[in-house]
Amino acid sequence: MPQHLSVVVPLFDEDEVLPLLVRRLRAVLDRLDLTYEVVAVDDGSADQTPVLLQRYRREWSQLRVLRLRANAGHQAAISAGLAAARGDWVVTLDADLQDPPEVIEQMVHEARSQEVDVVYGVRSDRSSDSWFKRSSARAFYATLRAAGARDVPDDAGDYRLMSRATVDAVGALPEAHRVLRLVVPSLGFPSATVTYRREPRAAGRSKYPLSRMVRLSLDAFTGFSLxxxxxxxxxxxxxxxxxxxxxxxxxxxxxxxxxxxxxxxxxxxxxxxxxxxxxxxxxxxxxxxxxxxxxxGRPTYYVAYDSAGDDSALEGEHIPRERPHQ
Structure with missing residues (x-):
């Protein structure tokens, strides 16, 4: 039987923050009246992240480890997690704890009460970010609106809850280098938002330097707008x-x-x-x-290992499969 809720967490060299993430995320999910799985996507980590994931998996039966053969990038790792997730609802969450896991409970409540397909996490307070990051984010979203992306919520990153119908629709898209913060709103599915304060990174260092931010911006504009x-x-x-x-x-x-x-x-x-x-x-x-x-037609990622032993976790892009939607 499919899980009710899947939480997809991309990880790349996050051994410092991983213990904090597991403690906080497990506490949140255990108190929900849902069965769940956590799909931890190891995006080619070179530190102790793979070792820690295997250790936590022995203690936490709902933790599922999906290891990529090489670093494929943040968006590709999320896509790999979405392809493997089996939940009727799927949450995508970064590992750095800047987006608090406690908001998941509110997302689930909004999805149930308003009967929507997508619930976006919107950062109402970004004071923990640097001036440059706040300014560049404002410029990014303003440029997107000018280019026609009027459905993209301001200050909404990759922290969102999606229904199974939304996940399957995203997986069916032919784009190789999709930017999910633009792709999901472009579907036009019913949506809601929850706001939260963006926290400082709990541990470790950012894996998104300026070069990757520029690359993401280029992928966003060229993949979305003419x-x-x-x-x-x-x-x-x-x-x-x-x-x-x-x-x-x-x-x-x-x-x-x-x-x-x-x-x-x-x-x-x-x-x-x-x-x-x-x-x-x-x-x-x-x-x-x-x-x-x-x-x-080259795959954006290669799955090396799936702790669930699911034969459907194939190399390459997501192959849509029929799943019940509740």
């Missing part, structure tokens, strides 16, 4: 109009006899137009790269 392509088109049109105006100015100046050798203006115009062209080529390259990766 606005960057249209922006490149407008840049091209603007450059063409500017060139026509400059040509008209040069012809009029020559006709009036005001032509003067202008090295500075020439360099500025050439450099500016070259920068616009390179920007447009970069935008086009991002989309061509996504098309190329999709055509290759």
């Amino acid at each position: 606005a960057p392509l249209r922006l490149a088109t407008w840049f091209g049109l603007g450059g063409f109009v500017g060139a026509l105006l400059l040509l008209a100015y040069a012809l009029v100046s020559k006709w009036l006899g005001f032509t003067v050798a202008g090295w500075t203006s020439t360099v500025v115009v050439v450099a500016g137009m070259g920068a616009l062209q390179l920007l447009c080529l970069g935008v086009l390259g991002e989309y061509v790269g996504r098309i190329y990766a999709t055509l290759q």
Whole structure:
């Protein structure tokens, strides 16, 4: 029989915070009037995380360990957990305890009382984050809204509860590098929100440096919206109009006899137009790269081990299966 609730937790080198996570998460789930499983996705950890997971699994029968062969990235690890989860409801939760597990109880209550498919965890207080992270997050969500992602809740990361219908719909999508915080709202399923205060990281260090944040942002924009392509088109049109105006100015100046050798203006115009062209080529390259990766059809992750011994945990992307939804 399927579990009522699955909690998917991606982990990458989290041996410092794992004992705290297990203690708090187990206390929350044990007091719920639900059967449950915790799908801990070990995303190629090189520290003591695999050892600790096996130790806790002997003490906690509801803990299920899913180990990937190599580090596949945060979003891919969540996708692997969603593919393996058997619950009628599935919660995705990061291991750093910045998103408190205690909110799961409220999420379940909202899903039951409002009969919705998705409950988003929204950060109402981000004072524990740095100024740069808060500012970049505001800019990220503002840009998403400008690009047409109006259904994405502000300050909602990857902490959410989803129904089985939502999980199966996400798994059926053909996208290889999906960004779930955009994909799930785009489905348009009935949803609700719960708010919470974002806490400081309980232990360890962040696994999301600036380079990964930039990569995630690029995947989000190129995977969700055509606005960057249209922006490149407008840049091209603007450059063409500017060139026509400059040509008209040069012809009029020559006709009036005001032509003067202008090295500075020439360099500025050439450099500016070259920068616009390179920007447009970069935008086009991002989309061509996504098309190329999709055509290759390479799996985004490989499952090396599943403690549940489930033969359906195959290598590669999720293969949708019929499951009852309550």
